[in-house]
Amino acid sequence: MDFSMTDNQIMIRDSVRAFAEKELLPKFQHWDRSGEWLTPDYMQKIIDMGLLRLRLPEKFGGQGYSFVDCGIVCEEIGRADHQIRYIISNAIHLGEMAHAMHPELQEEWIPRIANGEMMSLAFTEPRGGADAGNITTKAVRDGDQWVLNGEKTSITFTGVSKVVFVSARTGGPGPRGLSFFLVPTDTPGVKMVNFDRMGQRIDRGGSFFFDNVRIPARNMIGKENEGFIWAMTIIGYNRNFVPLACIGAAQKSLEETTEYLKQRQIMGKSATQWQGVSQELAICATQLEAARMLCYKALSLKDKGMRHDAESSMAKWWGVKVANETLYTCMRLNGHYGWAKDLPHEQRLRDCLGMESADGPREIHLGIIARDIVGKQFAPF
Numbered sequence: 001m002d003f004s005m006t007d008n009q010i011m012i013r014d015s016v017r018a019f020a021e022k023e024l025l026p027k028f029q030h031w032d033r034s035g036e037w038l039t040p041d042y043m044q045k046i047i048d049m050g051l052l053r054l055r056l057p058e059k060f061g062g063q064g065y066s067f068v069d070c071g072i073v074c075e076e077i078g079r080a081d082h083q084i085r086y087i088i089s090n091a092i093h094l095g096e097m098a099h100a101m102h103p104e105l106q107e108e109w110i111p112r113i114a115n116g117e118m119m120s121l122a123f124t125e126p127r128g129g130a131d132a133g134n135i136t137t138k139a140v141r142d143g144d145q146w147v148l149n150g151e152k153t154s155i156t157f158t159g160v161s162k163v164v165f166v167s168a169r170t171g172g173p174g175p176r177g178l179s180f181f182l183v184p185t186d187t188p189g190v191k192m193v194n195f196d197r198m199g200q201r202i203d204r205g206g207s208f209f210f211d212n213v214r215i216p217a218r219n220m221i222g223k224e225n226e227g228f229i230w231a232m233t234i235i236g237y238n239r240n241f242v243p244l245a246c247i248g249a250a251q252k253s254l255e256e257t258t259e260y261l262k263q264r265q266i267m268g269k270s271a272t273q274w275q276g277v278s279q280e281l282a283i284c285a286t287q288l289e290a291a292r293m294l295c296y297k298a299l300s301l302k303d304k305g306m307r308h309d310a311e312s313s314m315a316k317w318w319g320v321k322v323a324n325e326t327l328y329t330c331m332r333l334n335g336h337y338g339w340a341k342d343l344p345h346e347q348r349l350r351d352c353l354g355m356e357s358a359d360g361p362r363e364i365h366l367g368i369i370a371r372d373i374v375g376k377q378f379a380p381f
């Protein structure tokens, strides 16, 4: 058991934190308020920092980051602008899928995503996302093409992504009848519609409609009817990136709130000298640290090629929960200022609240953990 960071990980943490504080933090409220898409010069900074190449194959400039290293990046980005984490983790997912992509698709799409074009991952459907193996979007083989029909919803980067990776039914019912496809968003028959969400506003959630969309057979990722395995591989480790970005955001608010409270005078002394206040800070710090450890433990199991499903589910539901509780506490301890939009806490809370659903609601994670405890035969699913 070793809880320390390597020298290289300390370097990653410090350099990403310095970058994010200088380049991302000053703009994160602007993107939320304006509704603008990130400008090319802004995106170029993210590209130049290497954040879109963390786990790409070496020949595409990949940097060979471990999953723990990637978690450190997600946490640090979350401290500055939680919304940007999706761009970075999608590029990590591309690195995982690359090995199962046709070489021509690799050559075309990996450099485009690494150079700042957006991609979407589409699993969720209008009839429900928690049951990800039970989808109705269909792909039917027609000669050397697949024809896709269906709808995906709540998909990040709808409207701005150039390519979407879609799960679709190619076989019988349940998770074993699914395949995974790469669909350029300018393919005839693809339509995207955005909806208005309370947070994560850069990430532009919305629906994808597929109306007789024809794609070449080589656009299948991996093997036929093994799409769910792909989805779960990505979702499995991502369940740690999601809470780590929230923990980063909450940690930043906790530090800012602590500084504020040290200066704030209440009945003749610093607010932190009131035990009711300082104990709230201590509870938040304890919970964030415990949640952080769960995430890094699960990621280190992933790095070692070990099972990490129950650990990742613990990290996901509880990490997001305690991050949101911390953000709420910070808003409250800032008094009426905390409620003001000038301060960053309300945006961080809006951004992170959505993460309760994203990558599965807590009931799904509690079910996965329960299955680990009681065994499959006695588990809810």
Ligand SMILES: Cc1cc2nc3c(=O)[nH]c(=O)nc-3n(C[C@H](O)[C@H](O)[C@H](O)COP(=O)(O)OP(=O)(O)OC[C@H]3O[C@@H](n4cnc5c(N)ncnc54)[C@H](O)[C@@H]3O)c2cc1C
Pocket (backbone or CB within 6 Å): 120, 121, 122, 123, 124, 125, 126, 127, 128, 129, 130, 131, 153, 154, 155, 156, 200, 205, 354, 355, 357, 358, 359, 360, 361, 362, 363, 364, 367
């Ligand atoms: C910010 C954000 C970004 C997202 N980005 C993407 C994306 O890029 N791609 C993508 O595919 N999806 C995305 N999603 C969708 C997300 O994955 C789904 O919201 C999630 O899978 C849950 O599906 P659902 O919202 O349809 O809820 P449902 O499946 O309708 O569930 C509704 C509620 O029922 C309860 N519930 C569900 N199942 C069970 C159960 N077995 N036992 C007990 N209670 C249960 C839970 O409380 C759950 O919240 C995103 C969501 C958000 C909020």
